[in-house]
Amino acid sequence: MIVNEEAVKSILEEIKPAKLVAATKYVDSDQIDALEACGCMIYGENRVQAFLKKYEEYKGKGQWHFIGTLQTNKVKYIIDKVTLIHSVNSYKLINEIEKQAAKHDLVMDVLLQVNIAHEDSKHGFDETEMDEVMASLSNKPHIHVRGLMMMAPNIDEEETRVYFRKTKALLDRLAKDYPQYELTELSMGMSNDYHIALEEGSTMVRIGRSLFKD
Numbered sequence: 001m002i003v004n005e006e007a008v009k010s011i012l013e014e015i016k017p018a019k020l021v022a023a024t025k026y027v028d029s030d031q032i033d034a035l036e037a038c039g040c041m042i043y044g045e046n047r048v049q050a051f052l053k054k055y056e057e058y059k060g061k062g063q064w065h066f067i068g069t070l071q072t073n074k075v076k077y078i079i080d081k082v083t084l085i086h087s088v089n090s091y092k093l094i095n096e097i098e099k100q101a102a103k104h105d106l107v108m109d110v111l112l113q114v115n116i117a118h119e120d121s122k123h124g125f126d127e128t129e130m131d132e133v134m135a136s137l138s139n140k141p142h143i144h145v146r147g148l149m150m151m152a153p154n155i156d157e158e159e160t161r162v163y164f165r166k167t168k169a170l171l172d173r174l175a176k177d178y179p180q181y182e183l184t185e186l187s188m189g190m191s192n193d194y195h196i197a198l199e200e201g202s203t204m205v206r207i208g209r210s211l212f213k214d
């Protein structure tokens with residue numbers, strides 16, 4: 001697939017002031033330059049191997065986010081190459097990110113993934129665990145938690161609204177209870193549901209399909 005320039009430009013305009021994270025799993029490295037040429041400066045990969053290849057080949061000014069399920073043993077490959085990990089979904093992963101970030105003497109920005117609809121098929125912390133998760137971060141100086149990430153259930157677009165709203169309410173509650181972190185980011189919304197996600201407070205949409213064409 002290749003970049004649909006008109007679509008990228010119009011989506012960038014439409015979602016303002018939210019940020020566009022282009023889900024680049026559908027395209028090769030050369031298309032990242034085409035995204036940059038349209039003004040899209042954040043690229044999100046969901047597989048470590050594909051990410052590393054594109055990261056090596058792309059020489060532009062944009063930044064990379066990791067948006068997919070991240071295996072603990074692969075944190076070391078991406079820790080110094082991405083500016084945000086959206087998909088932090090276990091204590092094991094938190095511990096490994098802290099360890100690898102410390103090794104590189106950097107502070108990693110992360111989002112905590114919440115399984116807001118309690119789906120067996122989805123990763124993420126349960127809402128009820130969040131205070132325990134926040135407590136576990138208090139002795140992790142190399143992790144800077146910036147907000148929450150969620151994936152809506154695969155249902156009718158309008159029915160996803162309740163889950164976006166719940167995630168936003170959870171973020172607001174955590175921001176109030178943990179003012180020492182700057183919890184401002186909400187990564188939610190993909191091609192099929194980003195309009196609703198934005199209406200419910202998303203600050204970052206992860207869009208793939210809608211940016212590309214055959």
Ligand SMILES: *Cc1c(COP(=O)(O)O)cnc(C)c1O
Pocket residue numbers: 023025046067068190191192206207208209210
């Ligand atoms: C592919 C992907 C997206 C984008 O999905 P589209 O339906 O192509 O817009 C968003 N988030 C994650 C984690 C993805 O892997």
